[in-house]
Amino acid sequence: xxxxxxxxxxxxxxxxxxxxxxxxxxxxxxxxxxxxxxxxxxxxxxxxxxxxxxxxxxxxxxxxxxxxxxxxxxxxxxxxxxxxxxxxxxxxxxxxxxxxxxxx
Amino acid sequence: xxxxxxxxxxxxxxxxxxxxxxxxxxxxxxxxxxxxxxxxxxxxxxxxxxxxxxxxxxxxxxxxxxxxxxxxxxxxxxxxxxxxxxxxxxxxxxxxxxxxxxxxxxxxxxxxxxxxxxxxxxxxxxxxxxxxxxxxxxxxxxxxxxxxxxxxxxxxxxxx
Numbered sequence: 001x002x003x004x005x006x007x008x009x010x011x012x013x014x015x016x017x018x019x020x021x022x023x024x025x026x027x028x029x030x031x032x033x034x035x036x037x038x039x040x041x042x043x044x045x046x047x048x049x050x051x052x053x054x055x056x057x058x059x060x061x062x063x064x065x066x067x068x069x070x071x072x073x074x075x076x077x078x079x080x081x082x083x084x085x086x087x088x089x090x091x092x093x094x095x096x097x098x099x100x101x102x103x104x
Numbered sequence: 105x106x107x108x109x110x111x112x113x114x115x116x117x118x119x120x121x122x123x124x125x126x127x128x129x130x131x132x133x134x135x136x137x138x139x140x141x142x143x144x145x146x147x148x149x150x151x152x153x154x155x156x157x158x159x160x161x162x163x164x165x166x167x168x169x170x171x172x173x174x175x176x177x178x179x180x181x182x183x184x185x186x187x188x189x190x191x192x193x194x195x196x197x198x199x200x201x202x203x204x205x206x207x208x209x210x211x212x213x214x215x216x217x218x219x220x221x222x223x224x225x226x227x228x229x230x231x232x233x234x235x236x237x238x239x240x241x242x243x244x245x246x247x248x249x250x251x252x253x254x255x256x257x258x259x260x261x262x263x264x
Binding site (some may be wrong): 002005006009010013014016019022026028030031034035037041049051052055064070073074083084085094 | 121125153211262
């Protein structure tokens with residue numbers, strides 16, 4: 001049995017949903033960032049799978065989009081974690097429910 | 105493409121991802137997240153995109169996972185406490201997965217096997233990045249510089 005495009009997309013959908021679960025249900029800021037990174041990795045897996053099953057392309061566009069996406073995810077992680085540290089200095093907590101100074 | 109390898113990688117990736125999303129201890133979750141990313145990189149190798157798989161290992165496990173571990177250590181006074189779990193998020197995640205699965209299983213044109221294509225060499229990626237995609241490449245370089253300077257400024261000690 002060789003895997004078809006469908007099973008790759010199913011695995012990617014499962015990974016995306018697990019990332020969404022981590023981002024929505026945990027109350028710790030770092031867990032939310034881990035969830036977002038996992039969703040980005042699932043999207044990259046989709047790009048690579050569609051490139052591999054879509055036939056020959058010149059240039060290999062799916063691979064290049066995945067490379068740019070990895071670079072942007074790295075920038076996002078650096079800024080997000082810096083924000084976690086900066087907010088922790090003010091509030092002495094990383095629970096997102098307690099960041100409520102702008103609450104009306 | 106090997107079916108057995110696919111099943112092993114899929115099970116270990118999804119198990120590690122689920123552990124990262126549900127484990128109570130933050131440090132354990134961060135390490136499971138690194139294992140899940142190794143699984144995604146293995147998928148890239150299986151699909152014939154070795155360069156992207158290596159880039160994923162270097163950037164995500166070498167940089168992002170280490171950065172997450174450092175942040176956990178810097179905010180350690182708070183990480184021991186339990187922050188609770190929101191079940192509404194779990195319901196939304198299951199609903200999204202159901203919707204995606206329904207759409208993927210309904211689409212018959214997705215049931216195809218991979219065509220035989222020549223191996224993707226790093227030279228081809230490099231030529232494409234340096235000719236057609238040279239402007240996006242420069243923009244990503246600018247974005248990374250700006251993001252790293254911004255991250256440094258965010259964590260600088262404030263003067264009282």
